[in-house]
Amino acid sequence: MATAPNIIFIMADDHAAKAISCYGAGINHTPNLDRLAKEGMRFNHCYVTNSICTPSRATILTGVHNHVNGVRTLVSDIDNRLPNVAKQLRVGGGYQTAMIGKWHLGEGPRHEPTGFDYWTVLPGQGDYHDPMMIEMGSRVVEKGYATDIITDKSISWIEKRDKSRPFFLMCHHKAPHRSWECHPKHKHLYQEDVKLPDTFTDDYKNRARAATVAKMKVADDLTYGDLGLVQPEGGDEVGERLVKGWHERKIPNPKDVTSLRLMDRETGVMFTFTSQTELAEFKFQRYMKRYLRTIASIDENVGRLLDYLDSEAGLAESTIVIYTSDQGFFLGEHGWFDKRFMYEESFQMPFLIRYPREIQPQSVCDDIISNVDFAPTFLDFASIRIPSYMQGVSFRSLLQGRTPADWQQVAYHRYWMHRDVIHDAYAHYGVRDQRYKLIYWYNEDFGLEGTRPGGEEKEWELFDCQEDPLELFNCYHDPRYQEVVQTMTKKLEEKMLEIGDEPVHLRDDAWNYVNGVNGTVSILKDKILNRNH
Known part of the structure; x- marks a missing residue:
């Protein structure tokens, strides 16, 4: 018996699937991450339950949705x-456990990592260079x-x-x-321009208002710091502050760009522009090249870890190695950076x-899984009982090349942070x-906490991801x-019933809704009417 x-x-932060070369977008080269796909399996439909850092991490750790673990927003601990x-794993299977790197689920006795024999984590977002780390409760600056x-x-x-x-x-x-x-040794990478996404100049027609108002636009909302540019002194005329008290400013996007001067923070090179289009594309190229250079170190270090496992007797064969990100990320699609939305690039x-013992090399899975399924899958492989509180499902059978007839080909998402003061993203589920x-x-x-009152019109969107993979046409009313x-x-309602989340669309106007859209009768209405029978 094995x-x-x-x-x-292994989890990165904000690493889009398209920025891993085995996913086929062709914008960068990640040979060590590709090695995992070559020697194992790549999933094309893995989805996040809440496309923001802290809630995603809580779901991965607990195996339950955010309304259950209580970590619904970025400011939740x-x-x-x-x-x-x-x-x-530790109690049920005698595993040794460690958490190393970004925690981002709070600090102090009530929020620091538990369940780990060893932990050393970055406080908050942490720093790239010479970061402070909290090791088993003690703070230490690590050089490098x-x-x-x-x-x-x-x-x-x-x-x-x-x-x-x-x-x-x-x-x-x-x-x-x-x-x-990026690491200084990678500053020379990606000198050639990156191809603009097909939807970079999206006008957001035939979409919910949320797409129009979001402050995640490459052309309007990147800061001087994001792009490694000198931030000039002055008031709003030199760039909008993101939030009161935050020192960074957004780079202007004036109608007349001819008087705008932007300076590289390191080289002092000055950039001028003749049109808004030229300025927007300049911002995109600076963004993408800085992003991809940062990923180069991730790929390099995944390779180091794989090489170490391969050099140690038996470790490669006996070790499951996973690489993922805490959610997706927009790489200029729809003109955006950042995440939050249920649109595909973010979702x-x-x-x-x-895992050589069970996973065939160069396997590809097109079945749907979610980050709430990670914890049950770990326990399944460890032959440890999956506790009844966990809401995810083990996908070990998929890794063995078997798709159960009743497999959950549905992914649920809910973003709770309505109109946060920086990104103005609307709350939604689907x-x-x-x-x-x-x-x-x-x-x-x-x-x-950290959000603004609602009151905006509620809207539905439906996308046919086969006929409209770019998600440009809302066909809900077609x-x-x-x-x-x-x-x-x-x-949607079946999934919300299954996990115990609140169906807001049926809360106040339930009866109008279930009788008003083409005579649709909600399964929730049936359950309400028959709950005592």
């Missing part, structure tokens, strides 16, 4: 008394580049482990989170996994299946799609 596998979970997958340091510490912990027991390591990188600061997580995506923009903040609307609405 012994329980070791598990190494986890209650570390909650059960989590590390505790289950964060991605290198996190990998060094991960390898060192593996070397010092008790070799008689399996281990679980969460190696969490800061990169490539903004503002993007899709990269997911690569190698579901995606293999072809369609339904989104409800409910536009309420539920009194959450008569040809009314049966799809009904089907996807039922899928």
